[in-house]
Amino acid sequence: MxxxxxxxxxxxxxxxxxxxxxxxxxxxxxxxxxxxxxxxxxxxxxxxxxxxxxxxxxxxxxxxxxxxxxxxxxxxxxxxxxxxxxxxxxxxxxxxxxxxxxxxxxxxxxxxxxxxxLTALRTAATSAVVARLLAPKGAHVMAMIGNGAQSEFQSLAMKAICGVDEVRLYDIDRAATAKCAGNLAGHGIKVVECDTAEDAILGAQIITTCTADKQYATILTDNMVGSGVHINAIGGDCPGKTELAPAILHRSDIFVEFPEQTRIEGEIQQLEADHEVTEIWQVLTGQAEGRRTAEQITLFDSVGFAxxxxxxxxxxxxxxxxxxxxxxxxxxxxxxxxxxxxxxxxxxx
Amino acid sequence: MxxxxxxxxxxxxxxxxxxxxxxxxxxxxxxxxxxxxxxxxxxxxxxxxxxxxxxxxxxxxxxxxxxxxxxxxxxxxxxxxxxxxxxxxxxxxxxxxxxxxxxxxxxxxxxxxxxxxLTALRTAATSAVVARLLAPKGAHVMAMIGNGAQSEFQSLAMKAICGVDEVRLYDIDRAATAKCAGNLAGHGIKVVECDTAEDAILGAQIITTCTADKQYATILTDNMVGSGVHINAIGGDCPGKTELAPAILHRSDIFVEFPEQTRIEGEIQQLEADHEVTEIWQVLTGQAEGRRTAEQITLFDSVGFAxxxxxxxxxxxxxxxxxxxxxxxxxxxxxxxxxxxxxxxxxxx
CATH class of the missing domain: 3.30.1780.10 (ornithine cyclodeaminase, domain 1)
Incomplete structure (x- = not known):
């Protein structure tokens, strides 16, 4: 031949x-x-x-x-x-x-x-692009709830792009937290392992949730979220899977990638189909407002887009x-x- | 590393x-x-x-x-x-x-x-599966109109699966016909190079058309097609591209893969949206009739399917x-x- x-x-x-x-x-x-x-x-x-x-x-x-x-x-x-x-x-x-x-x-x-x-990297980079736009001024502490495969990428993107210098880790599985903390050692970021989600949130201006696998789980309840934070909700993301209590959604200004997709897969599947959301691209081009006040809760309901x-x-x-x-x-x-x-x-x- | x-x-x-x-x-x-x-x-x-x-x-x-x-x-x-x-x-x-x-x-x-x-092979194999089902009994001569990349595969599939032993070639470009004839030499099939489409059709029980690239071209006109043949229409195949004169379609019993797609892309885009067609899978499972008479013209309006x-x-x-x-x-x-x-x-x- x-x-x-x-x-x-x-x-x-x-x-x-x-x-x-x-x-x-x-x-x-x-x-x-x-x-x-x-x-x-x-x-x-x-x-x-x-x-x-x-x-x-x-x-x-x-x-x-x-x-x-x-x-x-x-x-x-x-x-x-x-x-x-x-x-x-x-x-x-x-x-x-x-x-x-x-x-x-x-x-x-x-x-x-x-x-x-590459998807782990682009998801983290997207979160950081949006957090830079919406997180309160001077944000430098992030709570990372859910310490699986995405958590280190999220932490490093927030450091590299938003100036986050402290990450507070929580996972229902301590081994996942230890894995994440170990991987982040030596990357110039303060890592705190926490026993509860409440502890992780202490002092954090950015809260990232990245859990999965449960039907309508509630990772954040209403009383856990104070004013003036930016929530980066990554986990869940398919019909029947969410992470946040509806009350938090009602207190937040919600930002999404592509509403047609997010309404099916995102946190906002828990809300009315006409609940107001803002498209991130419109904030980036100046056609829509991002964060308006220091007290506002901003929520990036992220599901990923092509x-x-x-x-x-x-x-x-x-x-x-x-x-x-x-x-x-x-x-x-x-x-x-x-x-x-x-x-x-x-x-x- | x-x-x-x-x-x-x-x-x-x-x-x-x-x-x-x-x-x-x-x-x-x-x-x-x-x-x-x-x-x-x-x-x-x-x-x-x-x-x-x-x-x-x-x-x-x-x-x-x-x-x-x-x-x-x-x-x-x-x-x-x-x-x-x-x-x-x-x-x-x-x-x-x-x-x-x-x-x-x-x-x-x-x-x-x-x-x-692989697509060239599967397209040829599909044509032969359908021709074995619909061509008149004893069919052994095929006219191959359009002698491009698909023509040798069509010819060999019809030989291997339907017993075709003579292929009559025609293309507006003589070089394409010579290429096809050269490639088929030594494959145990009689190859006849023809000067016109009419000549190619002489004595053929199966007519395969496989041309492309022109808007609503008419490769076969009504007077060229006698009774009792099986037409295997492969070329065209997107909105605005067809090969056969509508009069031929009206004289034929039409068989398709997936009507929803063929009505958009196939020869039948020239017909009313409710023109009767038969799905090939139904003939194969015995739920629909294939060829009923020796005089009938059967047409496989093939566009390919997933x-x-x-x-x-x-x-x-x-x-x-x-x-x-x-x-x-x-x-x-x-x-x-x-x-x-x-x-x-x-x-x-």
Whole structure:
């Protein structure tokens, strides 16, 4: 069998998990979070020109598989992501993901990449972009409730982008808290392990909740939340899953990514369908107000949106061009004559 | 930097273009077409249990990028495919594709594969499955109008699955016909190069049209089509693109894959929205009649459907398990502790 080398047109740059980890170490995790934040903010500011296709979800008893496509007219991107809460019992990840960018003009993919780690980074960067916009002035202490896979990324993004210098950790599982505290050691941030959620909230201007897996759990009750805080609600995020008591929602000014999606998946599924919310992109472009008073409670009801993945994919595409941290993948058949696919096959025999 | 080897859970079997060509040569192209036909027929017979999500299309001036997902409840599959008619001018393929299978139970991908070549094979196998069902008894001559990338696959599928032993070729571009005739030489099929479409049709019981790229082109006019033939209309296939004169449609009994999609993209976009069509899966399961008389004109208005890709993905998954013709791709982050994604990253540093 001859080995006809695939042409450049056949090869798609692929960032494996290994290459993604090398890329993060090469750039530095905090610099990467800042870089992602820049791309996310830039894309939020041109929100209106994006294709806002709803997620295409395939539900089963055990979980969901989703495709999240979007396009800015020049570049098309999508993410494949699953959500299976019981997976950890069998040693599998709850969420895994990969993503793709393609040229709109010719439909050819230009990047295929792991997105399990990248999604954790873009979620943290998005939280920090919004917290920088909405948290009270001088905020520097964050309560991190739920110390799972997302918690370290959240903490470092808030440090790198918002100037948070103290993180107060709480999880119903002490081992998760110890894991998070251990991972954050040496990152220039004061870490306090707390015995209760109430203790974690003490002195915090930013409260991040990132728990999952329970039906309508209440992680924060009304009496726990004082005035003047910013709540960053990340966990829950599918129909039937929420973290916050409805009373907190009623006391808060609520900010969302894409209302059509958040009303189904976010905390606000507990509210009336016409409850007022503000879209983050409108605050970023100056079309809507963010925080108005020091006493106000701001709530980012975050569920993640395709445009954030698109920003992350753009960022990775630009970084690998500089660093070469990818492998070329022979994904696309490229016959010399486009009409001669069969001839290409025969010549390979 | 340490090199932590990815675990089995991180690795997804990947079939590159090179590996797909090796697989086809290993199995033999006609045996592979027969194998694909078996899988497609089996899935058509259990049509009702599939998720029938419409394609998720992102349109631009130059073309379209589509995601085609489906699921049978156990396995989930999707195809990424573009369609850009002007691509060949720049040496790019009009259509490229790749696909993925995943376990519904845990959302983990189990196969990533090129699908540019695989789509050509599954399209040909689908045509032959339907022709075996609908073509007049003893059909053994096929007219192949349009001699581009799909033509050799169509010819060999009709030979392998329906017993066609003569193919009469016509294309407005003689070079395409010569290319097709050259590629088919030595495959045990009589090949006749024709100067006109009328000449190609002489004595043919099956007429396959596979042209593209023109708005409402008329490849077959009414006077060209006599009684008792089976027409396999593959080309066209998007809104505004058709091949057949409406008068032919009115004289034919029309069979389709998924009416909701065919009415938008197929030949029947030229007809009233309630024009009677028969679904192929119903003929295969005996719920609807196929050919009733020798004089009848049967028309398969084929636009391709996600379930055919699903069948092809299942077939490839089963073949690579036996042949080992894949490479393991480090696509999924797999920390030892699912909650410790950050720790995995740190340990790689």
């Amino acid at each position: 001859t080995n006809l080398k695939p042409s450049d047109k056949a090869l798609v740059p692929f960032v494996s998990v290994d290459k993604m980890m090398k890329l993060i170490h090469h750039i530095g995790v905090e610099d990467m979070l800042r870089g992602l934040a820049e791309y996310i903010e830039a894309d939020f500011k041109r929100w209106e020109l994006f294709d806002k296709t709803p997620r295409v979800a395939s539900h089963s008893e055990k979980g969901v598989i989703e495709l999240m496509p979007t396009s800015d007219g020049d570049v098309y991107g999508f993410k494949y992501v699953n959500g299976h809460p019981d997976n950890t019992k069998d040693g599998f990840q709850t969420v895994t993901a990969f993503g793709l960018l393609a040229n709109v003009d010719n439909g050819y993919p230009v990047l295929l990449t792991e997105m399990t780690i 445009i954030e993945d698109f920003s992350a994919l753009r960022y990775v595409r630009d970084q690998i061009a500089e660093t070469g941290l990818f492998q070329p993948l022979d994904l696309l058949a490229d016959p010399d004559d486009p009409r001669d696919l069969f001839g290409m096959l025969q010549r390979a025999g | 340490t090199n932590l080897k990815p675990s089995d859970k991180a690795l997804v079997p990947f079939v590159s273009v090179d590996k797909m060509m090796k697989l086809i040569h290993h199995i033999g192209v006609e045996d592979m077409l027969r194998g694909l036909a078996e899988y497609i027929e089996a899935d058509f017979k259990r049509w009702e249990l599939f998720d029938k999500t419409p394609r998720v299309a992102s349109h631009s001036e130059k073309g379209v990028i589509e995601l085609m997902p489906t699921s049978d409840g156990d396995v989930y599959g999707f195809k990424y495919v573009n369609g850009h008619p002007d691509n060949t001018k720049d040496g790019f393929q009009t259509v490229t594709a790749f696909g993925l299978l995943a376990n519904v139970d845990n959302g983990y991908p189990v196969l990533l594969t090129e699908m540019t070549i 379930i055919e890709d699903f069948s092809a993905l299942r077939y490839v998954r089963d073949q690579i398990a036996e042949t080992g013709l894949f490479q393991p791709l480090d696509l999924l982050a797999d920390p030892d502790d699912p909650r410790d994604l950050f720790g995995m990253l740190q340990r790689a540093g």
